[in-house]
Amino acid sequence: MAGVQTAVALREHGFTGGVTLLGAEPHQPYDRPPLSKAVLLGKAEGSAFDVDFEALGVTLELGREVTGLRPGDHELDTARGPVPYDVLVVATGAEPVRLPGTRDVPGVHLLRTLDDAERLRPVLAEQHDVVVVGAGWIGAEFATAAREAGCRVTVVEAAERPLAGALPAEIAAPMATWYADAGAQLRTHARVERFEGGVVVVVVGA
Numbered sequence: 010m011a012g013v014q015t016a017v018a019l020r021e022h023g024f025t026g027g028v029t030l031l032g033a034e035p036h037q038p039y040d041r042p043p044l045s046k047a048v049l050l051g052k053a054e055g056s057a058f059d060v061d062f063e064a065l066g067v068t069l070e071l072g073r074e075v076t077g078l079r080p081g082d083h084e085l086d087t088a089r090g091p092v093p094y095d096v097l098v099v100a101t102g103a104e105p106v107r108l109p110g111t112r113d114v115p116g117v118h119l120l121r122t123l124d125d126a127e128r129l130r131p132v133l134a135e136q137h138d139v140v141v142v143g144a145g146w147i148g149a150e151f152a153t154a155a156r157e158a159g160c161r162v163t164v165v166e167a168a169e170r171p172l173a174g175a176l177p178a179e180i181a182a183p184m185a186t187w188y189a190d191a192g193a194q195l196r197t198h199a200r201v202e203r204f205e206g207g208v209v210v211v212v213v214g215a
């Protein structure tokens with residue numbers, strides 16, 4: 010998102026040099042907010058930005074992960090060979106915290122990319138019992154979408170309240186009711202310790 014905005018802003022401000030956008034994902038650049046809403050619920054297929062990169066003179070290099078940076082040489086490394094630059098903008102975003110021991114475990118998902126949302130869509134459609142780890146914005150949105158899809162939903166949150174890292178208590182307080190309103194069970198002061206054969210073990214009061 011920031012990479013796309015930077016490229017568009019450079020052109021809007023009259024920059025005439027070459028602009029190349031490298032992205033690890035194979036998809037056209039897209040907006041992430043709809044992933045936990047319309048895309049997840051199958052109400053939208055995708056959320057690609059409505060930007061004509063060709064008309065802007067911006068070269069898109071999709072599916073091209075940057076594996077290294079050599080500032081002395083002004084070059085990036087990728088599996089398809091090095092990419093030279095004069096000026097580099099690093100806009101690589103933030104990865105979700107992956108809980109220890111959950112990589113490639115069936116039934117455990119992250120929600121960050123279009124592929125993640127597409128993998129989760131049928132899971133919601135099957136109306137499983139769902140545990141959401143983290144009562145932040147995305148946890149709240151996912152819980153709401155899962156309830157809308159007919160799943161039983163429990164949200165576990167290590168902090169004493171939802172959105173503890175994002176908002177002061179007095180602003181976040183009314184938002185704790187979102188969960189009850191949506192029919193989801195919220196368990197705060199509950200830190201996930203491990204996963205055991207389809208059961209999430211939490212430490213209460215952590």
Ligand SMILES: Cc1cc2nc3c(=O)[nH]c(=O)nc-3n(C[C@H](O)[C@H](O)[C@H](O)COP(=O)(O)OP(=O)(O)OC[C@H]3O[C@@H](n4cnc5c(N)ncnc54)[C@H](O)[C@@H]3O)c2cc1C
Nearest residue numbers: 010011012032033034041042044045074075100101102121
């Ligand atoms: C499900 C979901 C819902 C959200 N909903 C909202 C919302 O409602 N409102 C809101 O304000 N924000 C929301 N956000 C947050 C918002 O999407 C992010 O703040 C925003 O995407 C951050 O933009 P960014 O450019 O910093 O990073 P990103 O959008 O993550 O973009 C970084 C890009 O860098 C690429 N990349 C990373 N490493 C490499 C590499 N080594 N080589 C090549 N490419 C690489 C990634 O593939 C990615 O495409 C949501 C996020 C998610 C995941």
